Amino acid sequence: MDPAEIWRSLPVITRGYVSLCVVTTAACALEIITPFNIYFNAKLIWQKHEFWRLFTNFFYFGTLGERLDFFFHMFFLVKYSKSLEEGSFRNRSADFLWMLLFGSAILVAAAPWVNIQFLGSSLTFMMVYVWGRRHQYVNLSFLGIFTFTAPYLPWVLLAFSVMLGSSPVVDLLGMVAGHAYYFLEDVYPRMTGRRLLKTPAVVRALFPAEGIQAPRMAAMPAAAAGGGGFAAGAAAAAGGEGDGRPHAD
Template sequence: MTPDEWYMSLPIITRYYVTLSFLTTAGCALEIITPFNVYYNTSLIFRKGEVWRLLTNFFFFGSLGLDFVFHMFFLVKYCKSLEEGSFRGRTADFLWMLLFGGSLLTMLAPFVNIEFLGSSLTFMMVYVWGRRHQYVNLSFLGIFNFTAPYLPWVLLAFSVMLGSSPKVDLLGMVAGHAYYFLEDVYPRMTNGRRPLKTPALLKALFPTEQPLRMAALGGGAPAAGRGAGEGGEDEEEGEEARQRRWREQQQQRWAAEGAAAAAGGGGGGGGGGGEHED
């Protein structure tokens, strides 16, 4: 696969995020812009109207070097894995997750004095990925094995061992757990209520492929007797029920595949990325 083919194979949200991150970081390295133009500063945003800082701080990952490559590896790996995995066919829902996480991080950042939130947003994605792949086995540097939900904690411990501050990673874990609780746990506790329901505008911009996925998974297609003119409240409730059944089927499928992998003795390979994904 050529670099062009690899780049175009990335799902749309991952591709745009990686592109903007590279352009912003490269622009700072080439001194076209400086980090002072893009960092998060509430005084400059609200007193001088430099509102672009609300977004640009998520796209700067330090100087071009090994650390940047490391961050891009994690960004591509887990952003792509989520978008093509548990969010497959639901681009609007994935973008809404990133917007929710980015907004929460933006509100919390002034309390912990963090000026660039890209790493925290990436760590949020790692946290959500781990929670949704709880039966996947991983290996850290070939030293010990663990399951995916512990991945953020392993990375946090490794970062602290290298002398880095834990607050960036911890902030991402807070945002990740908030999303996981509100989207995956709370609906099961309240008979399907979703406080993070994706806005209709995003649904219109990125139409869902949910009905096709439902049919492929045996969940049934939309009722044939429901015509286009019967939209209304009943149709919306029916769509929510289909989405809820689809998520339940996905979780059951992940659990079954993870249990099968564990029964077959599937452990992580060498390094930090030895895993069995669905």
């Protein structure tokens, strides 16, 4: 399958986000803009009114010169964003976009305290965390050495990154955002019967054909056999593409 076919096969939110990432990275490679124009800087945002930095910092994943790192991040982003959007968020693009906006807000609020300039990796890690929580019984394998269930995937990736000498802050930040969404969307409604993270009407208005659908609460799926190792050092093994959650009719 060529890149154009892959791009056309992506669901709308995933396709839009990936496109923005590729265009932004290409623009930096061609020196149309530089990473200094788009990185997160709270002082420039609030004192110089460079509000675009609130968004553009999520679209840059490194230079094309670092091809392996860039394509690894794109693979991870496409895999888990697509799996969520076609799984537990099927026909609910507005809710998926709201999840990303909610996570982005948490990451932006935390960024000044942890000195992170580009938050795209943390947002991707948030998606991995939510995916893992919603695929509780999918089995994964790490380099064929040991197996584990999907909720442990973020922790395995975090440990592997630390072993390679990377800072854990970026991944931990994504896990915090992911757990906040998971708790408020999947756990809290079951505990109280109330749903706090209702998608705003202004976001739903972007997808008028969808209407309003009931949220898909986490179910108790049958154990799913998965497999496959991690490619490119830690690339994900996503045992099953199903989300183990009942879909609204």
